[in-house]
Amino acid sequence: MYYIGIDLGGTNVHAGLVDEKGKLLGQAEIPTPKGAEEVADAITQAARLTAAQAGVAMGDVQSAGLASAGSIDPENGMVLHAWNLGLDHVPLARMVSERLELPTLLENDANAAALGEFVAGAGRGYRSLAAVTLGTGVGCGAVLDSKLFTGFNYAGMEAGHMVIHRGGRPCTCGRRGCWEAYASATGLIRSVREAMERDPDSALWRFAPTLELVNGKTVFDAVEAGDKTAEGVLEGYLGDLACGIVNLINILQPEVLCIGGGISRQGEKLLRPLREVLDREEFTRDSPRRTRLCVAKLRGEAGIIGAALVPVYR
Ligand SMILES: [Zn+2]
The missing domain is CATH 3.30.420.40 (ATPase, nucleotide binding domain)
Structure with a gap:
């Protein structure tokens, strides 16, 4: 099973592909553009790059997860405010899900970091x-x-x-x-x-x-x-x-x-x-x-x- 994770930062969109144990099999990083459509496109591009780099077909990927700073509504996959990214009430999870044709969830960056440490770092x-x-x-x-x-x-x-x-x-x-x-x-x-x-x-x-x-x-x-x-x-x-x-x-x-x-x-x-x-x-x-x-x-x-x-x- 393969999963794609994307860390949406003010400077870069950082994507990675992992297996169920959290082992990182591929990574890609591209600059973060401004604007909702542009950010969703960049996330999609980074996700596809990382899958290609890992040698995994997108059809074999289970889901995508987005980690974002700013004020977010994970339940509805909305970025409410991320001023440094130019995002204001953007249904980012849905936009990325449509582009990647994968179930996509949004989480805040601190929770995602904790989960990463739990699975593959200090909490292993x-x-x-x-x-x-x-x-x-x-x-x-x-x-x-x-x-x-x-x-x-x-x-x-x-x-x-x-x-x-x-x-x-x-x-x-x-x-x-x-x-x-x-x-x-x-x-x-x-x-x-x-x-x-x-x-x-x-x-x-x-x-x-x-x-x-x-x-x-x-x-x-x-x-x-x-x-x-x-x-x-x-x-x-x-x-x-x-x-x-x-x-x-x-x-x-x-x-x-x-x-x-x-x-x-x-x-x-x-x-x-x-x-x-x-x-x-x-x-x-x-x-x-x-x-x-x-x-x-x-x-x-x-x-x-x-x-x-x-x-x-x-
Ligand atoms: Zn306070």
């Missing part, structure tokens, strides 16, 4: 996994008892919008103090910039000579150089990140919780302090069976593998 061999991706926001997804958790209306697992500081930083969702306002790469960069403005002597300035140059790595570099201000920022960041992770573990108790996104490349520098908080605060800290915390194994492939298998696991 387990029955449940939660995935947290630290990027512009905090993308979350969960597979529980080998089924993608979506909530009754497919809008579940927006854990980035759980409040960890009531009345705190304003969030894009309209609330204040959301986890993602602090734990995302964007949140970390904001905290680093605030600290740099307060401390003109900090070594942070050596790694980012202007505020615009601050990225997710700056604070880790400055801590390595022994900078106290950076240590304070990182401690605050890890505390906020850990707070949300403990909340998620207490609610879901997944066998595995993996962290992805650029910041996760810090590996043990990130995981070790998080585990210390988990050992202190997790409700099940004394249980012999506890959630395994690790970094995500797949990078760009998680979205396409997960999107491809959405029709199997939803």
Whole structure:
């Protein structure tokens, strides 16, 4: 059985063809055009390219899955708003389904990434996994008892919008103090910039000579150089990140919780302090069976593998 998965990003349409175990047999990437018809055409083209590359006839493909950022309605296969793609209330799943002559489902990109990690990455061999991706926001997804958790209306697992500081930083969702306002790469960069403005002597300035140059790595570099201000920022960041992770573990108790996104490349520098908080605060800290915390194994492939298998696991 073969499945096609498409990760629709602002820059590229990334397609992959996988078998039922999530093994990637072919990949293709083409630039994302603007406009609904153009995007549907590009997805179709990328899907056919990937099948050709894998040497699989389109007639042997079971279904297609699309992963998209932005505001989507998976139940009706609609992209409600994806402003960077020029999409506004577009029935994208139907448009692609007609072109490819395949059943086609739409899923949000964080859920697809979680499913990809579950099938072929950090969750392989387990029955449940939660995935947290630290990027512009905090993308979350969960597979529980080998089924993608979506909530009754497919809008579940927006854990980035759980409040960890009531009345705190304003969030894009309209609330204040959301986890993602602090734990995302964007949140970390904001905290680093605030600290740099307060401390003109900090070594942070050596790694980012202007505020615009601050990225997710700056604070880790400055801590390595022994900078106290950076240590304070990182401690605050890890505390906020850990707070949300403990909340998620207490609610879901997944066998595995993996962290992805650029910041996760810090590996043990990130995981070790998080585990210390988990050992202190997790409700099940004394249980012999506890959630395994690790970094995500797949990078760009998680979205396409997960999107491809959405029709199997939803
Ligand atoms: Zn929010």
